[in-house]
Amino acid sequence: EAGVTQFPSHSVIEKGQTVTLRCDPISGHDNLYWYRRVMGKEIKFLLHFVKESKQDESGMPNNRFLAERTGGTYSTLKVQPAELEDSGVYFCASSQDLIGTEAFFGQGTRLTVV
Amino acid sequence: QKEVEQDPGPLSVPEGAIVSLNCTYSNSAFQYFMWYRQYSRKGPELLMYTYSSGNKEDGRFTAQVDKSSKYISLFIRDSQPSDSATYLCAMSSRSSNTGKLIFGQGTTLQVKP
Numbered sequence: 576e577a578g579v580t581q582f583p584s585h586s587v588i589e590k591g592q593t594v595t596l597r598c599d600p601i602s603g604h605d606n607l608y609w610y611r612r613v614m615g616k617e618i619k620f621l622l623h624f625v626k627e628s629k630q631d632e633s634g635m636p637n638n639r640f641l642a643e644r645t646g647g648t649y650s651t652l653k654v655q656p657a658e659l660e661d662s663g664v665y666f667c668a669s670s671q672d673l674i675g676t677e678a679f680f681g682q683g684t685r686l687t688v689v
Numbered sequence: 690q691k692e693v694e695q696d697p698g699p700l701s702v703p704e705g706a707i708v709s710l711n712c713t714y715s716n717s718a719f720q721y722f723m724w725y726r727q728y729s730r731k732g733p734e735l736l737m738y739t740y741s742s743g744n745k746e747d748g749r750f751t752a753q754v755d756k757s758s759k760y761i762s763l764f765i766r767d768s769q770p771s772d773s774a775t776y777l778c779a780m781s782s783r784s785s786n787t788g789k790l791i792f793g794q795g796t797t798l799q800v801k802p
Contacts, residue, residue, distance in 0.1 A: 675788025
């Protein structure tokens with residue numbers, strides 16, 4: 576069974592550009608999460624989808640970040656326009672249960688904004 | 690103050706040692722406690738989770754939760770070089786009706802042959 580897959584694995588963009596990250600969750604997992612880790616800090620929650628609906632988006636830093644999950648399958652996270660402080664590793668996770676006790680993580684997308 | 694505190698280490702031990710990793714937390718609403726292992730350039734991998742207080746054992750790994758002290762631990766017996774990784778604690782509250790996990794900063798462990 577395939578795990579959580581993220582694309583791309585690494586992205587380097589200039590400040591002001593747009594980047595779109597993609598996450599393919601484990602098949603059958605209704606719950607999908609985005610997390611971010613900036614250098615030297617802990618992994619922080621961004622948002623939680625249940626199917627195509629946003630269950631909790633309390634961690635989204637600002638309106639430059641847009642997450643979508645059309646059709647309740649894969650998800651995208653768009654950053655527009657990117658700023659230097661957006662650099663970090665973006666993780667996607669999925670789970671069957673709502674409270675995420677058994678969440679499976681992808682390998683992450685390392686975003687560098689220069 | 691962070692909701693979850695975890696000493697980043699690094700922690701270096703000889704092969705075969707018993708390793709103790711710990712986290713403290715401030716939010717008494719946390720009910721689910723997870724331990725993840727993360728190898729370099731990889732995503733976190735769930736080792737085990739416990740609900741409320743008590744112990745849970747899985748092979749060489751034992752997780753303990755002391756809610757009265759707001760303190761959780763992960764013990765690794767007979768540590769191996771392949772256990773060298775960053776260990777992350779994470780917590781959640783069912784009452785929040787969300788799968789949001791609050792992570793500690795992670796402890797880097799090196800097991801020397």
